[in-house]
Amino acid sequence: MSNCLFCTASGPFTKPEHIIPEALGNDNLILRNEVCDKCNQYFGTKVEKFVLGKTPIAFWRTFLGIRTKHGALPHVDLSQPKQEKGRLASVHELHDNLLGFACHEDHTVSVDINDDEMIRGILDGTRTQFTFVFTRLVLSLMGRFLCKIGVELLCLDDRRLARSPAFDKARRFSRFGDGVELWPIFHGNTGTLRDLRRRFVDADGVVEEVLCYQCRVLEVASRYTLLMFTVGTDTWVVSLNDPYPTPVIREAAPDMTLELIWYSEEQVKREEEPNKALDSDKE
Numbered sequence: 001m002s003n004c005l006f007c008t009a010s011g012p013f014t015k016p017e018h019i020i021p022e023a024l025g026n027d028n029l030i031l032r033n034e035v036c037d038k039c040n041q042y043f044g045t046k047v048e049k050f051v052l053g054k055t056p057i058a059f060w061r062t063f064l065g066i067r068t069k070h071g072a073l074p075h076v077d078l079s080q081p082k083q084e085k086g087r088l089a090s091v092h093e094l095h096d097n098l099l100g101f102a103c104h105e106d107h108t109v110s111v112d113i114n115d116d117e118m119i120r121g122i123l124d125g126t127r128t129q130f131t132f133v134f135t136r137l138v139l140s141l142m143g144r145f146l147c148k149i150g151v152e153l154l155c156l157d158d159r160r161l162a163r164s165p166a167f168d169k170a171r172r173f174s175r176f177g178d179g180v181e182l183w184p185i186f187h188g189n190t191g192t193l194r195d196l197r198r199r200f201v202d203a204d205g206v207v208e209e210v211l212c213y214q215c216r217v218l219e220v221a222s223r224y225t226l227l228m229f230t231v232g233t234d235t236w237v238v239s240l241n242d243p244y245p246t247p248v249i250r251e252a253a254p255d256m257t258l259e260l261i262w263y264s265e266e267q268v269k270r271e272e273e274p275n276k277a278l279d280s281d282k283e
């Protein structure tokens with residue numbers, strides 16, 4: 001009889017645990033009898049739902065047209081809540097709010113903008129790009145999502161290793177959000193949009209393949225156990241046994257530039273001050 005990988009409860013284990021959410025197209029990377037029903041439910045409702053709806057991964061779901069398990073095409077809404085929710089910042093004034101994306105049957109994607117000022121800006125050419133801000137809440141939940149995937153991939157291969165003390169922090173952070181407030185995430189860009197959708201002809205006619213995600217766990221410099229997770233052209237990397245690795249981890253991805261995504265109060269203030277100065281000039 002095994003104990004839950006995350007909370008050590010002795011069960012029940014009636015639900016299969018999808019290492020990558022089904023909403024990204026995963027139907028083969030599954031753990032059985034390793035993650036209890038309560039943890040399974042928690043990850044689905046508290047971590048994955050947010051990441052699939054409110055982060056760049058949400059955008060890729062729409063862009064790649066990854067259907068839900070009921071066959072519906074995705075629609076995501078990247079707007080922020082009107083007010084702060086909870087202890088981690090969930091709102092940022094520089095974020096372009098009220099943005100949504102919808103995928104259609106003919107593979108086109110439409111952007112829904114529910115903001116008159118932004119629409120006027122786009123029409124008169126003064127607005128040419130949108131700002132997506134990683135608030136502390138987004139960073140925290142992305143980190144928890146990535147740590148969960150990493151620890152579960154390890155478990156698929158070696159259930160004892162995944163339960164070893166080296167990964168205590170990653171297991172606790174992913175399930176309970178404690179230990180550290182944010183888990184450092186590295187990000188790089190891989191490939192081009194053209195590589196993601198591929199059409200070819202076989203005996204059944206024209207087939208279209210969409211590359212939804214790629215993931216692997218690897219060891220670097222005999223020290224760091226990394227998860228590399230790619231969705232669309234975004235690659236996300238976390239170090240599972242030590243949240244603060246040295247730059248040697250960049251050896252894991254020699255073909256791309258891995259940048260640390262981080263969030264500091266000072267950085268936010270620096271970004272805000274020039275805007276405030278502009279506002280006061282107008283007055």
Ligand SMILES: [Zn+2]
Nearest residue numbers: 004007036039
């Ligand atoms: Zn559990």
